[in-house]
Amino acid sequence: MCWKIIHEEYSKNGGQQTRLWNTEEVCNIFQDKRVRKSYFKDVHGVESMTVNMNEITIDPRIIIIALRKMLKLRLLALRGNINMDLEGNRVFLEDFQLPNDLRYIEWNKCPLKFVPSICWPQKLVQLSMRDSNVQKLWDTAQNLPSLEFIDLEHCKRLIECPNLAGATNLKLISFCGCESLQDVHPSIFSLPKIEKLYVSFCTSLKRLCSDYCSPSLCGLWATGCSNLEVFSIPIMTHHSKIKLLLPSTALTEVPSTIMHLKNLEWFAFNISYSLQKLPLNFTPKIGLMDPIKYEDDTCIMLSRIFPTPAFLSLKQLIFHKCKSLSELPYNIHVLQSLQTLILDGCHVITSLPTSIKNLQQLFELMVVDCEMLQYIPPLPPSIIYFNAVSCKSLEEVSSLTSEPSREHYAWFGFHNCTKLDDDAYEAVLKDLKSRIQLVANNDGYLHNGNRFCYYLPSKESIINEWLPDYYSREASIIVKVAPDHKISSYLVGCILISQYQSCKLVEKEVIFGWKCYLGKSCNEWEWITTSGNRALLSTAYVAIPFEMVSDHKVVWYDGGSNEIAEAIKERRKGTTCNTMLKFEFYANTEDNEEVVIKGCGIHWMHVHVNHDGEISPDASDEGYESDSLELEDESDDLELEDESDGLELEDIENCDVITSLPESIGNLQKLITLLICKMLQYIAAPLPPSIVFFCVNNCKSVETVSSLTSKPPRKHKAFISFHNCPKLNDHAYEIILRDLKSRIEIVANNDGYPNNEEKNDNISFYHLPSKESILND
Numbered sequence: 001m002c003w004k005i006i007h008e009e010y011s012k013n014g015g016q017q018t019r020l021w022n023t024e025e026v027c028n029i030f031q032d033k034r035v036r037k038s039y040f041k042d043v044h045g046v047e048s049m050t051v052n053m054n055e056i057t058i059d060p061r062i063i064i065i066a067l068r069k070m071l072k073l074r075l076l077a078l079r080g081n082i083n084m085d086l087e088g089n090r091v092f093l094e095d096f097q098l099p100n101d102l103r104y105i106e107w108n109k110c111p112l113k114f115v116p117s118i119c120w121p122q123k124l125v126q127l128s129m130r131d132s133n134v135q136k137l138w139d140t141a142q143n144l145p146s147l148e149f150i151d152l153e154h155c156k157r158l159i160e161c162p163n164l165a166g167a168t169n170l171k172l173i174s175f176c177g178c179e180s181l182q183d184v185h186p187s188i189f190s191l192p193k194i195e196k197l198y199v200s201f202c203t204s205l206k207r208l209c210s211d212y213c214s215p216s217l218c219g220l221w222a223t224g225c226s227n228l229e230v231f232s233i234p235i236m237t238h239h240s241k242i243k244l245l246l247p248s249t250a251l252t253e254v255p256s257t258i259m260h261l262k263n264l265e266w267f268a269f270n271i272s273y274s275l276q277k278l279p280l281n282f283t284p285k286i287g288l289m290d291p292i293k294y295e296d297d298t299c300i301m302l303s304r305i306f307p308t309p310a311f312l313s314l315k316q317l318i319f320h321k322c323k324s325l326s327e328l329p330y331n332i333h334v335l336q337s338l339q340t341l342i343l344d345g346c347h348v349i350t351s352l353p354t355s356i357k358n359l360q361q362l363f364e365l366m367v368v369d370c371e372m373l374q375y376i377p378p379l380p381p382s383i384i385y386f387n388a389v390s391c392k393s394l395e396e397v398s399s400l401t402s403e404p405s406r407e408h409y410a411w412f413g414f415h416n417c418t419k420l421d422d423d424a425y426e427a428v429l430k431d432l433k434s435r436i437q438l439v440a441n442n443d444g445y446l447h448n449g450n451r452f453c454y455y456l457p458s459k460e461s462i463i464n465e466w467l468p469d470y471y472s473r474e475a476s477i478i479v480k481v482a483p484d485h486k487i488s489s490y491l492v493g494c495i496l497i498s499q500y501q502s503c504k505l506v507e508k509e510v511i512f513g514w515k516c517y518l519g520k521s522c523n524e525w526e527w528i529t530t531s532g533n534r535a536l537l538s539t540a541y542v543a544i545p546f547e548m549v550s551d552h553k554v555v556w557y558d559g560g561s562n563e564i565a566e567a568i569k570e571r572r573k574g575t576t577c578n579t580m581l582k583f584e585f586y587a588n589t590e591d592n593e594e595v596v597i598k599g600c601g602i603h604w605m606h607v608h609v610n611h612d613g614e615i616s617p618d619a620s621d622e623g624y625e626s627d628s629l630e631l632e633d634e635s636d637d638l639e640l641e642d643e644s645d646g647l648e649l650e651d652i653e654n655c656d657v658i659t660s661l662p663e664s665i666g667n668l669q670k671l672i673t674l675l676i677c678k679m680l681q682y683i684a685a686p687l688p689p690s691i692v693f694f695c696v697n698n699c700k701s702v703e704t705v706s707s708l709t710s711k712p713p714r715k716h717k718a719f720i721s722f723h724n725c726p727k728l729n730d731h732a733y734e735i736i737l738r739d740l741k742s743r744i745e746i747v748a749n750n751d752g753y754p755n756n757e758e759k760n761d762n763i764s765f766y767h768l769p770s771k772e773s774i775l776n777d
Contacts, residue, residue, distance in 0.1 A: 019048045023055040030066060031058045046070050054080035068097035077106040103146075110134060113157065120144060129155065135180075136160040141187075145169055153177055153198075161185040174198040176221075186210045189217070189233060200224050200245075208233060219243040223268065231255040241265045247289035247320070254278065271301055271322070278310035285316040290324050298322065303329035313337055315361075321345040333358035340364040350393075351375040363407075367391055387413040397424035400431040410435065411535060414456040416549050428454050428555075436490050436557060436605050450559040455537055458496055458551040471601035475586070478519075479602065481579040487568055488604040491561035493531060495585050496599035499548040509536050510595055512554060512587040514602075518567050519580025528581075529563040531556075534590070551598060557605075661685055682706075695721040705732035708739045718743065721767040733774045736766055 020026050020043075029043060043066060053060055060082045067073065076098075098105070102121040110132035120142050128151040141163040147170055152158060154177040164170060165187040172195060173188060175181055181202045188194060189210035194217055199205060201224040208222065209232045218241055222228060228249040235242065235258055244258065245268040253274040262279060268287030269275065273295055291298060305311060306329060315337055319325060326348045333355040339362060343349065349370055354377045356362070364385040367373060375396045379386065381403045388394055394417045412428065414420060435452050470479055475495075493514055513532040517525035533556055564581065571579045583602055587595035663685040680699040686707040687694065696702060702725050720736065722728060743764045 017043060017046050020046055021048075021050040023052050026051050026063070027057050030062050043070055045072055047072050048075035049073065050075075050077040050079070052080050053078055053082050064096065067099060071099055072101060073099045074101050075104045076102060077104075078110075079106070079108060081109050082111050105129075108132065122146065125149070127151070131155065133157055137162045141166045148172070150174070156180060161188070163187050164191065167191065169193055172196045172198075175202055176200045177202070179203050181205055184208060189213050192216060195219065197221070203227060206230065210234070217242065218265075221245045222249060224248045226250060232257055235261060244268075245287065246270075247287060250292060252293045268318075268320075271298060271305070273301060273304070275305050275310065276308045278308070280309035281313050282310040284314065285318075286311070286314055287318040287320055288322065289320050290322050294324070298324045299327050299329050303331050306331055307334050311335060316340040316342075318342040319344065319346050323347055325349055327351070328353050328356075330355050332356060336360060338362055340366075342366045342368070343370055344368040345370070347371045349373055352377055354378070356380065370394075384410045386411070387415070388417050389413070390416040392416070393419060395419045395421050395424070397427045399427045403434075408450045410452045412454050412456075413535075413537065415537060415552070416457070418457045418550055420456065420459075422459075425456070425459060428456065432492065432555065432557065433605065436492075439559065440490065451533060451556065452558075453533060453535060453554060453556040455535070455552060455554050458553045470603070471599065473599050475597040475600055476582065476584045477600055477602065479581040479583065481568055481581060483572065483576050483578070485568075485579075487565045489562045489565045490557065490605040491564065492555060492557050492603045492605060493583075493585070494553055494555045494601040494603070495587060495597050496551055496553050497537075497548075497587065498596040498598045499551050501548070501596055504547075508589040508591065508593075509534050510587055510589055512585075512595070513558075514583045514585045514600070516561075516564055517582040517584070518571060519582065525582055528567045529561070531558050531561075533558060692717055693719050695719070695723070696725055697721070698724045700724070701727060703727045703729050703732070705735045708735060717762070718764045719767075720765070722769065723767060724769070726769050728769065728771075730771070730774065733768070733771060736768065740764060740766060 017029070020029070026049070049070070051063060056063070064078075067076070098121055100119075100121045101123060103123055103125045105121075105124065105126070106128045108128060108130040110129050113133050113135050115134065115137055120138070122143060123146050124144055125146050126149040127147065128149075130151060130153045132152070132155050134152075134155055135157050136159065144167045147167040149171065150164075150167075150173045153174050155175075156177070156179045158175070158178045159180050159182065161175070161181060161184050163185055164173075168191065170191050171193050175184070176198045177200070179202065181199070182204050184197075184199060184205070186209070188197060190212050191214055194214050196219040197217070198221045199208070200221045202222075203224070203226050205222075205225045206227050207230040208220075208228065209230060211234070213233050213235050215236060217235075220233070220243070222231075223245050224247075226248065228246075228251060231246065231249075231251060232255070235244075242261075242264055243266040244264060245266065246255075247268040247270055249270070251270070252272060254269060254272065254277065259277060259279070262281050264283035266285045266287070267283045268289070271288050271291045272293070291301065295301065302325075311317075312334065314335055317335070317338060317340070319342065321344065323346070325346050327350070330353045332353055336359070338359055341356075341359075341362060341364070343366070345368065347370065350372050351374060352367075356365075357378045357380045359380050359382075361382060362380050363382050365379065365383060366385075366387045366389070367376075368387075368389040368391075370391050372393050373388075373391045374393050376388070376394070376398070378399045379401045381401050383401055384407045386400070391414075394414070397420065400412055410431075412431070414424075432452060432454060435450070439450050470477055471494075495512060511532065511534045513530060515530045516528045518528050520526050535554075537552070537554075568579050568581075583600070585597055585600040587597055589595065660681060661683055666686050666688050668688050668690070680696060681701045682704040683696075683702070683706065687709045689709050691709055694708070699722075702722075705728070708720065720739070722732075743762075747762050
């Protein structure tokens, strides 16, 4: 629309340009000799000009000299590099002049070392000259009453800070990364409207001094000024909301000029015993970096600093790149006002203290890029936001919280924590179940409006265990709900997010959820409800994004499934047919870029109340059409007794704690079904030839299978399953393959099997973990 308006103006003005932004068009105008001879009459009406200097095909001096004739110019942006010595040209220096109507100047990477002695435009509001060669801007104070922003970031040759006494409206100045800057002009601290001063990583800066500090100053950033030895700014007591960041400097003591202050918005400093002197209510937020002067072990220093007035009233504590911090002190629990704890880039810390669970007010904990962190202890029940980002060694999470909080929202993220063990995933699932229990019991929760989200690297086996009933490799799934299904309002959703994305997920909030539809007739669906959530998958605190190194999954409950339960009840009236539901999952960034979903799933949590009034979720979802088998544990014996005389036994089930099978099991001549779970370690004896259904489920220790059957039965069907038995050795696979060959030989010889290819009556099915080498063989 903007371009359309500009082109309409162009037509109305008889071809007179008012705005230039197309580089090719700019070059065509300025290379025309007739234009240059007529003193640029065709550009005197231009009000804004944006030029990419990397793309121009003419001498850049032509454009710069022409500025003096562009009297109506208000916006100037010269972007890119000019690989030319402009200062060696006498004509250029004499003719260079900026129009007085200019409000905005952006000349990043300016090649000039010294700006010629000119009168800067008095109407100038913003000046940006990032990454320039400039060493100083002007010699004497300029009258710039409209100037509000100066950005000279990363001007590495800037030696001298200009006198800014004439910029009475100036609000923000940034000298970040000006490595050669040695001093800051004291006029800055006297400006009546100055709000923010950035001098971080000015490594040559030695002093920040002034006799006066403007009451308008609300932020001073001096992080990484490694040679800053003196800080003497007389900050007044009414600077109650100032941000003062002085970490990673050469200051060994907290400056005496700030010791009297209270209620600073944010204070950052090196770990130092001088922090003990800070008064009560000095600030609610403190950031700490490695000590400059190592008076003691860093952990010991902190243990003595924590029980002091300023820290006892602290609400937010941040450790940033504390590379000497191997552990947090156990007495961190004295910080009873602490609400937020962040550890960023603390590479050698291996675990958090168990006393952290006693921080009664802590609701946010973030551990970012802590490379050696291995263990997260139980967290306090007040935690509602936990994020571990790129903690490459993190394996163990004993439990998320000692007990779930009564808050209606919780987020637990493990971005790029790819070494998490199975028990950590179980801890996450346990936390989700516990929160749903509280919702069901109305124990401090509303039934609707609760959102519990869990974000962690994908483990395929874990996903299958979490979602035994419905899981899809696409972004949608169709569910058949049987008539005898126990209707539940507690629906858990899951999406598998691909690590390969065209958009940057870690820099934007992601909106995700599902839309549920009720099947009306053939290919007709009626919308029931929508689940919607939004979250920043990584963290907003870290400036450097951490790209995904693997697929990640998001599992959530948001209390939005009550409408589904009601729709199922209504649909069942007057019919015994299955109810059909369709779930379409979606995920996109806040600016509507699509997020690639590789899989999705749902799981209904069934909640029962026992005689004591306690609530427990039922792991089985009765009434679903599903191939997953879940057995109750009704046996206290570790081994099957010798049943050699029980020749009439046809089924053995519910044997969760069996560790081995007796040799006499081969004598059970009518045994058809054998289901074994969890604790089985080996199958040494051949099974009876009558076996047609043999299922070993989640036996994580079973390795050896000496023989399946003494000889294959004369049955037309067989189902042999080793679901989630990852330790099966190569010999076990050979035994299974031998069984398959034997059955095919009997079919080929018509030895007890009907060889009927049309009806396909003979079905032998083997289900076991994949081993690529065995599969190829």
